[in-house]
Amino acid sequence: MKKNGGKNGFVGEIEGLGLVDIVQFACLSGDNRKLSVLSEDNLGVLYFSDNEIIHAEFGELIGEEAFYRIMSWPSGTFSMLFAKTNQRTIDASWNFLLLEAARRIDEQNRPAAQPVESDEPGLPKILVVDDSRFFTKAFVKLFEDQIKAKVVGTATNGKEAVKFLEVQVPDLVTLDMTMPVMSGDVALKHIMIRSPAPVVLVSNFNEQMYFKMMDFMRYGAVDVVAKPVNPESWKLISERLQYILMNVHEFCVDNVSRAKSPKPAEKKPALLKPAESLLLILGGLGGMLELQKIIPALEYKEDMAVMVLQNMYPGIAKYLASYFDAFTPYSVTCLDLGEGLLGGQCRIGNCHGKRQIVLREGTALISGREDELNKMSLDADNLLHSAAEVFGSKLSVVLLSGVDVDLKIGMEAVVRKGGRVIIQEPESCLLPGPLEGIKSLALEECCLKPEDIPLYLAGHI
Numbered sequence: 001m002k003k004n005g006g007k008n009g010f011v012g013e014i015e016g017l018g019l020v021d022i023v024q025f026a027c028l029s030g031d032n033r034k035l036s037v038l039s040e041d042n043l044g045v046l047y048f049s050d051n052e053i054i055h056a057e058f059g060e061l062i063g064e065e066a067f068y069r070i071m072s073w074p075s076g077t078f079s080m081l082f083a084k085t086n087q088r089t090i091d092a093s094w095n096f097l098l099l100e101a102a103r104r105i106d107e108q109n110r111p112a113a114q115p116v117e118s119d120e121p122g123l124p125k126i127l128v129v130d131d132s133r134f135f136t137k138a139f140v141k142l143f144e145d146q147i148k149a150k151v152v153g154t155a156t157n158g159k160e161a162v163k164f165l166e167v168q169v170p171d172l173v174t175l176d177m178t179m180p181v182m183s184g185d186v187a188l189k190h191i192m193i194r195s196p197a198p199v200v201l202v203s204n205f206n207e208q209m210y211f212k213m214m215d216f217m218r219y220g221a222v223d224v225v226a227k228p229v230n231p232e233s234w235k236l237i238s239e240r241l242q243y244i245l246m247n248v249h250e251f252c253v254d255n256v257s258r259a260k261s262p263k264p265a266e267k268k269p270a271l272l273k274p275a276e277s278l279l280l281i282l283g284g285l286g287g288m289l290e291l292q293k294i295i296p297a298l299e300y301k302e303d304m305a306v307m308v309l310q311n312m313y314p315g316i317a318k319y320l321a322s323y324f325d326a327f328t329p330y331s332v333t334c335l336d337l338g339e340g341l342l343g344g345q346c347r348i349g350n351c352h353g354k355r356q357i358v359l360r361e362g363t364a365l366i367s368g369r370e371d372e373l374n375k376m377s378l379d380a381d382n383l384l385h386s387a388a389e390v391f392g393s394k395l396s397v398v399l400l401s402g403v404d405v406d407l408k409i410g411m412e413a414v415v416r417k418g419g420r421v422i423i424q425e426p427e428s429c430l431l432p433g434p435l436e437g438i439k440s441l442a443l444e445e446c447c448l449k450p451e452d453i454p455l456y457l458a459g460h461i
Contacts, residue, residue: 019037019070019071019073019076019078020071020098020102022035022078022080023035023071023094023098024098026046026048026053026080027048027051027052027053028051029048030050031048031049031082032047032048032082032083032084033047033048033049033081033083034046034047034048034080034082034085035047035048035078035079035080036078036079036080036081037073037076037077037078038076038077038078039073039075039076039077040076042058042073042076043058044056044057044058044069044073045057046067046070047083047084047085047087049084051094052090052093052094053067053090053094054085054087054088054089054090055085055087055088055089055090056070056089056090058070062087062089063089063090064089064090064092066089067090067097067101068097068100068101071101071105072101072104072105092261093260093261095261096258096261099189099193100258102193103192103193106193106194123148123149123150124147124149124150124171124172124245124248124249125149125150125152125170125171125172126143126150126151126152126170126171126172126173126174127151127152127153127154127155127161127164127165127170127173127174128140128143128151128153128154128155128174129154129155129156129157129158129160129161129173129174129175129176129179129184129187130154130156130174130176130179130202131156131176131178131179132176135202135227135228136156138228138234139151139174140154142234142237142238142241143241146238147238147241149171149172149245152168152170153168153170156179156181157180157181157183158175158179158181158182158183158184158186158187158188158190159181159182159187160181161173161175161187161191162182162187162191162194162195165191165194165197166194166195169195169197170197171198171248171249172197172199172200172241172244172245172248173191173197173198173199174200174202174241175187175188175191175199175200175201175202175221176227177202177203177204177209177212177213177216178203184201184203184216185212185215185216188201188216188219188220188221189216192219196220196253196254198222198244198248198251198253199220199221199222200221200222200223200224200225200241200244201213201216201217201223202224202225202226202227203224203226204226204227205226205227205315205316205319206319207319207322210316210319210320210322210323214292214320215261217288217289217292218258218259218261218289218292219258220253220256220258220289221289222244222253222285222286222430223240223285223288223312223313224288224312224313224316225237225241225313226313226315236313236314240313244285247402247431250431250432250433251285251286251431252429252430252431252432253430255427255428255430255432256286256289256428256430257428257449259289259290259292259293260293262326263296264326264327265296265326265327265329266329267331268300268329268330268331268344270331270342270344270345271302271342271344273302273303273342274340274341274342274343274362274363274364275303275304275305275341275342275343275345275364276303276304276343276394277301277303277304277305277391277394277395277396278304278305278306278307278341278364278387278391278394278395279298279305279306279307279396279398280307280309280383280384280387280395280396280397281294281307281308281310281397282309282310282351282378282380282397282398282399282400282403282405283308283310283311283351283400283401283402283403284311284351284400284401284403284404284434285311285401285402285430286400286401286429286430287310287311287400288310288312288320289401289430290400290401290424291320291324291400293451293453294398294450294451294453294454295308295327295328295332295346296324296327296328297454297455298328298330298454298457299457299458300328300329300330300344301343302343302344303343303344304343304344305342305343305346305347305364306330306345306346306347307335307341307346307347307349307366308335308346308347308348308349309335309348309349309350309351309355309378309383310348310349310351311350311351311352311378311402312351314350316350317335317348317350320348321333321346321347324346324348329344330344330345330346331344331346332348333346333348334347334348334349335347335348335349336366337366337367337368337369338365339365340363340364340365340366341357341363341364341365341366342363347366351403351405352377352378353368353369353378353379354368354369354379354382355367355378355383356383356385356386356387357383357386357389357390357391358386358390359390364390364391377405378405379405380403380405380406380407380410381407381408381409381410382410383410384397384407384409384411384414385409385410385413387414387419388413388417388419389417391417391419392417392418393417393418393419394419395419395420396419396420396422396457396460397411397414397419397420397421397422398422398423398424398453398457399422399423399424399438400424400429400450401424401428401429401430401431401432401435402429402430402431402434402435403435403438404431404433404434407438407441408441408443411438411441411443412443414443415443420445420460421443421444421445422444422445422446422447422448422453422456422457423438423439423444423446423448424447424448424449424450424453425447425449426439426447428450
């Protein structure tokens with residue numbers, strides 16, 4: 001490395017030192033810096049401020065795409081100077097950016113893994129990852145005796161799982177969150193960067209663990225189930241895994257983009273007034289990740305209620321509500337039948353049962369009953385029709401990945417009353433098939449990527 005002619009900075013090249021190391025240094029320094037990178041005839045520029053990457057330029061590209069292009073270069077020279085810029089085209093954390101850059105590079109360079117061959121063709125193929133011999137044996141028995149799937153591999157830690165996935169691709173991976181050597185959360189990051197596969201997290205449900213789980217679901221896990229504690233929980237897990245395996249061959253894991261880390265939000269005072277408008281969000285398999293791109297980014301409206309019905313494992317709703325409550329001005333709680341829809345509040349519940357919106361004494365209420373026989377199905381037509389009757393043109397319906405319920409009559413009622421239906425772009429869905437069918441009805445106002453939905457709603461509600 002050589003001094004840059006007395007100027008306030010350095011230029012040069014370091015053999016064996018990767019660009020990731022240089023970027024990490026610039027982020028950790030906390031200074032205002034400009035990093036210029038030259039690789040063959042390509043010149044890229046990165047700007048840093050307050051321990052973050054704030055702007056990137058490469059040719060006509062700016063922002064995150066320019067950053068990822070620069071980070072893909074295998075070698076070159078650089079100069080780093082103290083400098084400021086007024087441009088800010090990047091908001092994601094530097095950890096997120098470097099992980100996403102690594103995933104893209106690995107995706108370009110890795111050889112295609114071979115599908116797992118089984119002596120029982122046609123059966124879904126499973127990798128079970130858990131450090132407990134008891135739970136591993138129990139999951140093998142569950143899959144092979146009850147669910148009729150083939151366990152083609154087991155691993156006692158994340159490192160073993162990553163090695164298995166480098167050479168073979170099962171249809172589904174169950175991943176324990178807490179393990180020695182390489183824990184489940186670290187393993188998940190490696191899997192989604194190097195060997196993307198449908199991963200179901202297995203964890204204890206509590207406030208501390210669920211916050212951690214939601215953080216790492218942003219990296220692409222398709223679902224989460226509770227660590228079994230009794231025969232009834234094994235029954236719930238069996239039902240959930242059977243439901244997932246019914247759809248697993250339709251999953252498009254490469255469609256899924258990571259959610260950025262949400263920032264804590266300042267709460268707004270609760271006015272406790274009946275809602276004048278309603279945002280109704282329905283999500284299926286893959287929808288839980290997309291909610292992390294939508295809920296924290298929603299513009300606060302004191303006269304609007306938000307109601308989220310997400311198809312998920314029983315018991316998650318209260319933890320999901322607690323998680324989102326930290327990242328939005330809305331007051332977020334678990335949905336209870338019979339309660340009123342109030343402005344500035346968000347209610348989260350499971351996407352099943354008989355639910356409808358009724359108007360009593362000027363307040364919209366959530367009425368109905370749970371469907372104990374079918375925990376995966378929602379009477380969506382009735383819900384949408386009743387919501388349209390109460391809110392009319394002040395109703396907005398958002399449909400996310402995997403929503404696989406009958407909606408035609410309900411959507412027609414929403415449109416007839418002047419409300420709007422917004423569909424997640426199928427090309428961005430983990431499970432696009434159901435939304436492609438809904439899109440064929442041509443009743444939606446628009447199709448958007450999840451991260452674009454809050455901005456669209458801000459201009460149209």
